[in-house]
Amino acid sequence: MPTIFITGASSGLGKATAKLFAARGWNVIATMRYPEHETELPQLPGIHLLPLDVTDPAQVAQTVQRAIDLHPVDVVFNNAGYGLIGALEATSDEQLTQLLNTNLLGVIRVTKAFLPHLRANRSGRILSTTSMGGFMTFPLCSIYHAAKWAVEGWSESMSFELALHNISIKTISPGGTATDFTGRSLQLAEHAAYAGLLQQLMAAQEGVQFAPRRDYC
Template sequence: MKTILITGASSGIGRATANYFSEQGWNVIATMRTPEKETELNRRERVLVTKLDVVEKDTVQDAISKGIEHFGKIDVLLNNAGYAAFGAFEAASDRQVRRQFDVNVFGVLHTIQSILPHFRKNNKGMIINISSVAGRAAFPLLSLYHASKWAIEGFSESLFYELAALNIKVKVVEPGNVATDFTGRSLDFITDDSLEVYRAYTETVMKKQMELFQTNVSSPGLIAKTIYEAAVDPSNRFRYVAGEDAKFLMKTRAENSDDNFMAFIANSFR
């Protein structure tokens, strides 16, 4: 029986993935910042709910150790925890810039470094990083989020080669819009009342973004199934695009020049 460790399992994609893998007969280490508030996952058989905050290194190692102690081994690490900062870059505080990278980038690096000794000892393992189509195409007012996801794309691709000789696979899953609380607690608004020049454009883009979230979204369950597909795929496939909107966007990017694609994006948010 295989075991997966999931970060950010308290809601959205992480929770759906924990439930789906459990239903498929896997052991699941469902990690979150406040496990004491969890009331659903800890009722499932073969699910261990424990604390892991990706910005606190001690909790990362502790969660991995508890998972190994409880289930004997870990086969797959799913780096799912993340959020987005939204707004004009000029208005971003130093704290907002650093937090975006602490969670979305450095948190991923910490968990991978912490689990690699276990994977090397077992001479096998798999790392699945939740990236996004935002790691290969950009939208206005999400510059910090895009920067973090493009970093994960490049990091993961390089790591793919680096770990192959150790029989450790690296994969990325790239969802599009997902029906989660992404626009709620997972969105950090960047604002500065003194920068009035950005107000009208920000309101326009936000309206368009909300329309997209309401009309072109995938369920967390669909993303969970794509993650499962990646986890059980024995091939060396690296990318898994998840969601019809994501597939459309990647197809549009591939079939157009940068100038044409960027004009398409710009016109979409006028």
């Protein structure tokens, strides 16, 4: 029975992916910062929850080892991340570094931690959620775009390294999805000099018609 390891499984695409793979008979190791708060996934057969903050290198190493001890991992899905909307002038250094630490460095840390395991098995697939924002840009999203474009470029470079060991790497680049943005999934950084542009951007987003939500990866 194959096994998938998922980061950011408390909501959105991560949670939907966990449910989908479990329904198809996979072992699912679903990780999130606060698994003790999750009530739905533990009730589903085949799903095992582990704590993981991808910005904590020590916990990344510990959780990856715990996952491998549970089941040989076939697929790693780097999904943890969140959005930040606001002018660069409005963005604090803490906001900037935290987003890059989560959306970019977290992906790299988790992947690196799994490489010895996947390389020893000479098989495996690494999936990472990027975004249409990894190929195109919108105003007031520069730091988010920086992270997503970086993951795209990093993944392309990594594909050459990993091919030597029969490991594949793919990116998943969704557009708008009708999903449950909760917690810190979207942050705003406001600045009076850009208030009009922010209002226009938020109004444009409110006008977007999303497809009905469905479980998919």
